[in-house]
Amino acid sequence: MKINIILSVVILLLSGCVKQPDIPTYHLKSSDKIGYIIQPSGDVYHGHMGTTIFNNMEKTYAYNWALEKNVQKSLAKNVHKKMVNLSKYNIKYSDIKDIIVAKDGQWTIGKKAQYDRLLNKLHLKAILLINQETTYVLTGRDPIVMNASGLASHNLIGLKRYFAVSAYDFNLYLLKPKAVIRVKEALKAEMIYDSIMTSSQEKSGFKKPEDIDNITKEELEVVRKKVIQLIDNGTKSIDSYLK
Secondary structure: OHHHHHHHOOOOOOOOOOOOOOOOOOOOOOOOEEEEEEOOOOOEEEEEEOOOHHHOEEEEEOOOOOHHHHHHHHHHHHOOOEEEEHHHHOOOHHHHOOOEEEEOOEEEEOOHHHHHHHHHHOOEEEEEEEEEOOEEEOOOOOOEEEOOOEEEEEEEOOEEEEEEEOOEEEEEEEEOOEEEEEOOOOOOEEEEEEOOOOHHHHHHOOOOOOOOOOOOOOOOHHHHHHHHHHHHHHHOOHHHHOO
């Protein structure tokens, strides 16, 4: 019974499965420069699943977590390569997105002018694109859909669970040879409160909000700290792709 309970609350994070071209053999030297761009984090997201669909809700809070600063610090700590912040060259997330795309079973250049600039003028070997994508948290029912980092909550006939969620994805754009590699990072969500298994909240320090429809910045502080930990765990995976 205990095993079944544990399995029922395991968090599974889903991503779309589309057939992609094979990743070519590549080698990045220690002297190679790797560019990176971080999409601004925006508002804090709360996705809630209630006992019925009529109890479901989603809400954003204009609490400035500025997670991109934490991502940058984490990269500096965990990624041991010559990293180039492309924002210093007035390059935006939208400039890099889809610069290399899959077409007819091959990797092709999607934005040639930008590609040529990055490869031939900035002399980069690869680009690390860091952005928030829709993330799904499964709790044994339909998934809680998270459009950004924040708090996921689940209430089923009085059983309450809360999860801290990092919605950050890390994608490595190889410039030569061309390819897009999705970095398989660590778990992107962690349970921080369970009304049955008290060990979660004892470990996290999270307290159930007074009003689930209006969560204060102070009540979300534990969530913010946990999201930063999840981001840090995710960046630790990047180094293995830069060899």
